[in-house]
Amino acid sequence: MAVSVAVAVVAPAVLFATTLVVVSLTAAVVVALAWMTSTMCWRKATRRPVSGLLVLALGIMTVKTAFMLATGNAFIYFLQPVVVDLVVATVFLGSLWSAVPVVARLAPDFYPVDASLAARPGVRSLFRGLTLFWGIVILAKGSLTLGLLMSLSTVDFVLIKGSAILTLTLLAIVTTVAWSVSVARREGLLPVAR
Structure with missing residues (x-):
């Protein structure tokens, strides 16, 4: 359970906050989405189970990022x-x-x-x-x-x-x-x- 939460919630949040402070909001949303997408791809490529939490978080992150990039x-x-x-x-x-x-x-x-x-x-x-x-x-x-x-x-x-x-x-x-x-x-x- 801790690994699922760390991968789907904690890691993208830390990456997002760090990138926001160091670079910009646009970079932060792209980095967080890239993390979620690469995590999902890695789990599928290595035939590891993909948690429902990761799928839900990726779906939400994709919609948010698309909207942010489209509207600013x-x-x-x-x-x-x-x-x-x-x-x-x-x-x-x-x-x-x-x-x-x-x-x-x-x-x-x-x-x-x-x-x-x-x-x-x-x-x-x-x-x-x-x-x-x-x-x-x-x-x-x-x-x-x-x-x-x-x-x-x-x-x-x-x-x-x-x-x-x-x-x-x-x-x-x-x-x-x-x-x-x-x-x-x-x-x-x-x-x-x-």
Whole structure:
């Protein structure tokens, strides 16, 4: 899970911020997209599995970059993630009314989940709870991004947003792992801690 997040989220964010400060916004969007594209190509060329997170991040990055290069509008470039967060949070929260919430669909990217494991009541409850949790986290991320975008310069926005969103994301990941381990222990999938 940490590798998926590092490749799909952390690395392009660091490359983007560094290139923005050293070169320009246009160079930063191109470098970040190049990273995502080369990562996807490398994984396919080496026949490694491509995580859903990487595919989602690449799709979002491609649309944002194309729009930025076409318009040159930095505000709209940075506003797009807020809109994407709203849409993604809506998908997460809306999937709670379906038979298979979003986290149940993404879980196999992070842990081998077969049909019998996914059918366990504790695991099903975990997937629903994590779907609600991540829907709320994504809404909070979008709100924080919008607040920072409206109040900071472009460079300050990128630097502060990057660390703030990374902190929020890491806290959400730690919570997700702790919650999952707790459920795995209750379900007898992991030994109980002493």
